[in-house]
Amino acid sequence: MIRVVVQTAAFDLAGEMERLSQISENVGGMSVFMGQVRAQGDGLESLTLEHYPGMTEKVLTTLAEEAGTRFSLLGCTVVHRVGTMRVGEPIVFVGTASGHRAEALQATSFLIDRLKTGAPFWKCERFTDGRKRWVEARDTDDEAAALWD
């Protein structure tokens, strides 16, 4: 019921959702979060995501297992892209399926909040003028993750 993937290719949104929705006859609600590269009005062209192969998969699997137990999930999928993505392109897919809506919605929030600060990914921004800059971690992300402790 847990599916964790780290890949460079864009993900198959419809396929991922179809899989989750059909994982059990007892699925009553599915919740999905998708993050994508956002234009920021400062000439951002693309993001390059680096990760720690091996550790990434372990952390995401542990997070998905924790979500599964904590929110009684029937299914849980995390797909995270690495490599270079342009503005408008998807970065991450988090999907959960459960009997009732509250569990699925909460589990998705939990996963994306925890993933942001706990999974070994790093974003480097590239701008149209050639500059590049490593994204700095935000305190608000740490606070959001800590709310689930």
Add this chain to the structure above:
Amino acid sequence: MIRVVVQTAAFDLAGEMERLSQISENVGGMSVFMGQVRAQGDGLESLTLEHYPGMTEKVLTTLAEEAGTRFSLLGCTVVHRVGTMRVGEPIVFVGTASGHRAEALQATSFLIDRLKTGAPFWKCERFTDGRKRWVEARDTDDEAAALWD
């Protein structure tokens, strides 16, 4: 940016998500909730959804507008099916797009909580043995909706 549809046909999940994700270059996060007919171990075969044509669209549009303002959304889609749906079939799609994840996630919860008790839909269950039964409103749904007051 608001899209409200009441229809008998199954919805185009991938199309709805694609539309939301591309609604603006400033979209950083998209959140989706999908509700579907859940097997309940009691021989449920299908749900028939009745609604109040005219009022339904008004209520859903008002809800979507409120969500848009309250959570600074860039896009908001509600698609609700009516008619008869078998176990495993989708009933409702709620999708929101915003600059940051928290707004999108909260807006989706708000919409589905409010829609459950505030939009004029009624579910009638049909069982394999031929019985039918109107679904009773649950106090927990009223409580969930009231949390957003």
Add this chain to the structure above:
Amino acid sequence: MATVTILYFASLREQLGREQETATVSAEGESVATLLSALRARDAALNDLFEQTPRIRVAINQALGSFQDSVRPGDELAFFPPMTGG
């Protein structure tokens, strides 16, 4: 004739065996409760339905209202049980 349209939905519609009817109201308007009393006084089935069904909701011109709200000629009234969408 000053009339309002009355709609019934879901279990109310089914138990009553009709989905729509017309009723006469005064031109100055009267409350939903007053109108409903008059209707129930001359329709035993409607009276039974309202007696047996808890938490019936009313909508006036496609917006949720209360039984104390006024009804005016031309209004569309609807009665239904608590909603169960989503």
Add this chain to the structure above:
Amino acid sequence: MATVTILYFASLREQLGREQETATVSAEGESVATLLSALRARDAALNDLFEQTPRIRVAINQALGSFQDSVRPGDELAFFPPMTGG
């Protein structure tokens, strides 16, 4: 020889100009902090990097750890800045 592998990620990797190296540790194990002090004492670039970069994290065998944790021969150590995924 009792060695550990050390990996550097993101801005650390980039500023240091390498992504991996090997270091010798005692068979009984020593803390990450002790090992790091020894490495910094003989590598000015590494010393500068740790002096200039706030909040560097450490992972031991692909799990987040602390600078007080022990390192043993064969371990995989990684240093990186706060994570920014999602």
